Amino acid sequence: MSTQVPDTDPLVDAAATEGWIPPEIDGIVHRKSLIRRKPMAVVGAVILLVYVLVAVLGPLFVGDPLTTDPSNALQPPSGDNLFGTDKFGRDVFARAVHAARLDLSIGVVIAIASMVIGSLIGVIAGYWGSWLDEVIMRLTDVILAFPGFVLALILVAVMGNSIPNVVIAVAAAYIPYFIRLTRAEALGQREMEYVDGARLAGNRPWRVAFRHVLPNSLRPSLVQATLVAGWAILTVAGLAFLGVGIRPPTPEWGVMVAEGTPDIITGQWWTALFPGGLIVLAAAAFHFIGDEFGGEPL
Amino acid sequence: MGEGEIVGLVGESGSGKTIASLAIMGLLPAAIELRDGSVRVEARELVDPTTGRVERRAQEMAMIFQQPRSALNPTMRVGNQISRVLVLNQGLGRGEAMEEAMAMLGHVGISGARRVARAYPHQLSGGMCQRVMIAMALACRPRVLIADEATTALDVTVQAQIFDLIRDLVAETRCGVVVITHDLAAVSEMCDSMAVLYGGQVMEVGTTVDVLENPSHPYTRFLLDSIEREVDPRVEERGVNFALAGCRFGHRCPHAYEACAAFPPMIPVGRGHTASCFLLQDESSHAVARTD
Amino acid sequence: MPLLELTDLHKTFRHGANAVPAVRGVTLSVERGETLGLVGESGCGKTTLGRMVVGLQEPTSGSIRFDGQSVEGGFAEAGRRRRVQMVFQHPAQSLNPRMRVEQMLAEPLRLLADLAPDRINGKIDEVLRLVGLGPEYARRRSRQLSGGQQQRVAIARALICDPDLVVLDEPTSSLDQSVRGRIVALLRDIQRERDVAFVFISHDLSTVQRIAHRVAVMYLGRVVELADTETVFRSARHPYTKALLSAVPKMDPRLKRERIILPGETPNPSELPIGCSFQDRCPLVHDRCRREAPQLLPTAGAHLVECFAVATEVSHA
Numbered sequence: 001m002s003t004q005v006p007d008t009d010p011l012v013d014a015a016a017t018e019g020w021i022p023p024e025i026d027g028i029v030h031r032k033s034l035i036r037r038k039p040m041a042v043v044g045a046v047i048l049l050v051y052v053l054v055a056v057l058g059p060l061f062v063g064d065p066l067t068t069d070p071s072n073a074l075q076p077p078s079g080d081n082l083f084g085t086d087k088f089g090r091d092v093f094a095r096a097v098h099a100a101r102l103d104l105s106i107g108v109v110i111a112i113a114s115m116v117i118g119s120l121i122g123v124i125a126g127y128w129g130s131w132l133d134e135v136i137m138r139l140t141d142v143i144l145a146f147p148g149f150v151l152a153l154i155l156v157a158v159m160g161n162s163i164p165n166v167v168i169a170v171a172a173a174y175i176p177y178f179i180r181l182t183r184a185e186a187l188g189q190r191e192m193e194y195v196d197g198a199r200l201a202g203n204r205p206w207r208v209a210f211r212h213v214l215p216n217s218l219r220p221s222l223v224q225a226t227l228v229a230g231w232a233i234l235t236v237a238g239l240a241f242l243g244v245g246i247r248p249p250t251p252e253w254g255v256m257v258a259e260g261t262p263d264i265i266t267g268q269w270w271t272a273l274f275p276g277g278l279i280v281l282a283a284a285a286f287h288f289i290g291d292e293f294g295g296e297p298l
Numbered sequence: 299m300g301e302g303e304i305v306g307l308v309g310e311s312g313s314g315k316t317i318a319s320l321a322i323m324g325l326l327p328a329a330i331e332l333r334d335g336s337v338r339v340e341a342r343e344l345v346d347p348t349t350g351r352v353e354r355r356a357q358e359m360a361m362i363f364q365q366p367r368s369a370l371n372p373t374m375r376v377g378n379q380i381s382r383v384l385v386l387n388q389g390l391g392r393g394e395a396m397e398e399a400m401a402m403l404g405h406v407g408i409s410g411a412r413r414v415a416r417a418y419p420h421q422l423s424g425g426m427c428q429r430v431m432i433a434m435a436l437a438c439r440p441r442v443l444i445a446d447e448a449t450t451a452l453d454v455t456v457q458a459q460i461f462d463l464i465r466d467l468v469a470e471t472r473c474g475v476v477v478i479t480h481d482l483a484a485v486s487e488m489c490d491s492m493a494v495l496y497g498g499q500v501m502e503v504g505t506t507v508d509v510l511e512n513p514s515h516p517y518t519r520f521l522l523d524s525i526e527r528e529v530d531p532r533v534e535e536r537g538v539n540f541a542l543a544g545c546r547f548g549h550r551c552p553h554a555y556e557a558c559a560a561f562p563p564m565i566p567v568g569r570g571h572t573a574s575c576f577l578l579q580d581e582s583s584h585a586v587a588r589t590d
Numbered sequence: 591m592p593l594l595e596l597t598d599l600h601k602t603f604r605h606g607a608n609a610v611p612a613v614r615g616v617t618l619s620v621e622r623g624e625t626l627g628l629v630g631e632s633g634c635g636k637t638t639l640g641r642m643v644v645g646l647q648e649p650t651s652g653s654i655r656f657d658g659q660s661v662e663g664g665f666a667e668a669g670r671r672r673r674v675q676m677v678f679q680h681p682a683q684s685l686n687p688r689m690r691v692e693q694m695l696a697e698p699l700r701l702l703a704d705l706a707p708d709r710i711n712g713k714i715d716e717v718l719r720l721v722g723l724g725p726e727y728a729r730r731r732s733r734q735l736s737g738g739q740q741q742r743v744a745i746a747r748a749l750i751c752d753p754d755l756v757v758l759d760e761p762t763s764s765l766d767q768s769v770r771g772r773i774v775a776l777l778r779d780i781q782r783e784r785d786v787a788f789v790f791i792s793h794d795l796s797t798v799q800r801i802a803h804r805v806a807v808m809y810l811g812r813v814v815e816l817a818d819t820e821t822v823f824r825s826a827r828h829p830y831t832k833a834l835l836s837a838v839p840k841m842d843p844r845l846k847r848e849r850i851i852l853p854g855e856t857p858n859p860s861e862l863p864i865g866c867s868f869q870d871r872c873p874l875v876h877d878r879c880r881r882e883a884p885q886l887l888p889t890a891g892a893h894l895v896e897c898f899a900v901a902t903e904v905s906h907a
Contacts, residue, residue, distance in 0.1 A: 202701030
């Protein structure tokens with residue numbers, strides 16, 4: 001018996017034109033779905049999605065957060081007032097919903113601002129090194145010596161009490177974290193061959209740093225940014241609780257907690273508990289996402 | 299594999315050579331399951347049939363790894379590392395074990411064993427670390443030694459020293475050695491017999507002389523060609539495709555045809571020389587026809 | 591006039607109080623369209639030498655002349671950088687993981703060559719074809735390529751501005767044997783087509799034998815032997831070259847050769863002995879080697895060897 005071996009085989013020709021396809025070979029999907037691999041991240045994302053929906057659409061469906069009604073003060077949660085009313089008779093639910101927009105945007109803006117500034121400085125320190133690195137690192141050491149909260153407190157006190165100033169102050173307090181993370185990553189990336197390749201391709205040092213090293217040094221900072229967004233909400237609320245930054249009657253969760261705390265002693269727990277719970281849940285949601293993506297590829 | 303024999307396991311990256319050796323040693327990561335098969339040393343079955351786990355004794359098998367420096371514990375003096383192996387596996391006393399460790403270090407060609415035994419791995423060169431690894435592996439006088447790319451990370455002149463050492467030790471202790479490597483020339487120098495692996499399948503087995511002088515599997519021929527001359531341009535540069543049924547080399551093989559969709563059997567091509575390819579079946583039937 | 595001339599090139603790295611000489615007085619030249627193989631074991635300074643040639647590292651002393659012009663202050667100037675390029679050892683690492691192949695290839699064209707923007711894509715297709723990749727690879731990222739394909743892209747990037755000289759630093763050592771052969775064949779084809787000179791750095795002697803016209807053997811920062819490839823592989827004179835060649839495993843299972851096994855390992859470059867740096871491992875060592883350092887001297891024609899024993903032999907003959 002003899003089977004002729006064809007000279008040109010369709011199988012081989014197909015292989016030659018196809019090229020190599022890693023890592024999902026021939027349509028076999030080896031990855032498990034995201035919910036199986038990172039369940040907490042999915043939980044965090046779902047919670048945040050709800051927050052965002054509430055922040056964007058919520059104010060359309062609830063009443064005015066500033067309308068007072070002394071006759072209806074300090075009512076416990078009911079069908080009319082889901083979260084009850086505060087001592088001025090304002091609807092806690094309406095105030096909490098309106099506050100979501102402010103608190104979330106503050107958290108995200110602070111996280112992005114401090115990440116952008118921090119990683120730009122960090123990549124300069126990590127890529128150029130020598131004395132510039134020394135100077136930048138010692139400065140971050142000084143800033144990190146103060147607890148972030150205290151630093152923000154001092155900055156707001158110096159710059160004056162306004163929402164933009166609070167954002168600037170809190171962002172400034174978080175910048176050193178991003179500087180350190182990006183610098184550490186850039187120090188490693190600097191030794192990679194693609195950096196030499198980029199130099200040989202004619203890139204000037206600043207272009208090597210910002211176009212090649214920076215994008216490859218951002219991963220830890222991106223993870224950190226989700227955590228910072230959570231912390232920033234906590235910090236801003238904490239400052240508001242102390243009466244620094246955002247002031248009553250602005251609907252803001254920290255302000256609401258500050259206003260409601262005295263009521264707890266007299267038994268009206270709902271005025272502080274609901275906004276407080278919303279702060280914790282938002283911070284936790286950011287953390288779930290950040291933690292799960294900590295070490296693994298996005 | 300016989301006593302005092304050196305067997306080579308050859309293949310490119312991703313061919314499953316390291317996994318095969320880890321499986322033999324019972325060191326597979328928990329995620330990978332040993333489907334079936336058996337490992338026997340001096341007629342004792344090492345694979346537990348109920349759990350599928352490999353039960354191994356230090357006196358039976360030992361292994362040396364590719365990166366000698368990272369295979370040693372960086373926080374322990376190397377003398378202590380070797381003597382611990384003896385204390386744990388042979389039940390020797392501490393002093394006795396230390397004496398034996400010194401003797402082993404001398405054995406693997408380290409002069410000034412006492413000084414080296416007091417050193418930490420980072421104070422030793424790569425070649426020296428590999429000698430220490432070998433001393434540790436041989437401390438319990440195993441019957442089988444597995445060397446996984448043991449010289450790849452070393453310079454050629456040091457590699458030659460280690461090859462020499464392994465050969466001398468084999469002649470002396472009569473233990474069997476499995477050399478796992480991607481370097482066919484190293485196999486040619488070191489080994490009595492060899493197996494060629496691709497995509498987790500054995501492609502060809504035989505004595506080193508037979509396989510290298512009369513390569514029968516297209517993959518072996520391709521590997522040899524790639525060293526000596528230009529390779530067949532039809533053999534595309536592709537990764538190992540595990541999703542394929544049948545012959546694992548089928549998607550790169552210039553001679554692949556319909557039959558290759560099935561799993562080819564091992565076909566004898568000479569005394570103790572077999573290859574897994576359908577072409578050989580046809581050829582042998584041709585040969586029979588011609589001799590008529 | 592040679593394309594590249596290195597004269598008494600030195601490079602010393604300083605780690606605090608420790609001075610580590612990586613390259614100690616290398617004099618070499620490379621002709622247009624030629625491949626010079628640079629072989630040696632780890633720590634012999636071959637990579638440092640290559641990096642100085644392309645200007646990624648500044649020499650401590652000595653001169654580099656390219657095309658007759660002295661190169662001061664490295665190759666920062668775009669005109670020179672365009673003419674001297676490099677391919678690195680680890681293909682996976684030498685490509686920016688965040689960029690597509692076309693972006694990586696367009697970069698040197700934009701930054702180094704004054705090419706009209708509408709011609710860039712054509713040039714990318716052309717160079718991809720040159721390295722044996724189809725135009726569909728332009729959209730891929732580095733992780734979507736196999737090791738051999740990554741190295742092809744790296745070669746394409748080095749060649750895209752039509753350089754006169756490419757330094758290839760161990761371009762095949764991290765590739766599988768079968769892929770290695772293809773890359774070597776590719777490089778030879780490219781050289782034939784483009785008349786580009788290569789400095790091929792490798793510890794893998796069999797690959798060097800297949801691609802180089804001349805070979806320089808380095809040991810501890812010095813060139814100890816330099817000759818055309820055939821001479822080096824057939825009649826090496828320096829005891830280190832001989833040992834190195836004999837240590838390389840050969841593809842002949844019946845061959846049972848006498849190897850020259852060198853004792854010990856490469857010494858620490860920061861604690862070099864007086865005299866010849868190979869003295870402690872050399873089978874031919876005598877008193878003179880411990881007093882003074884030998885020079886790289888011609889034995890026959892263009893065959894240079896740095897060894898007293900060989901020099902004496904030659905003068906006697």
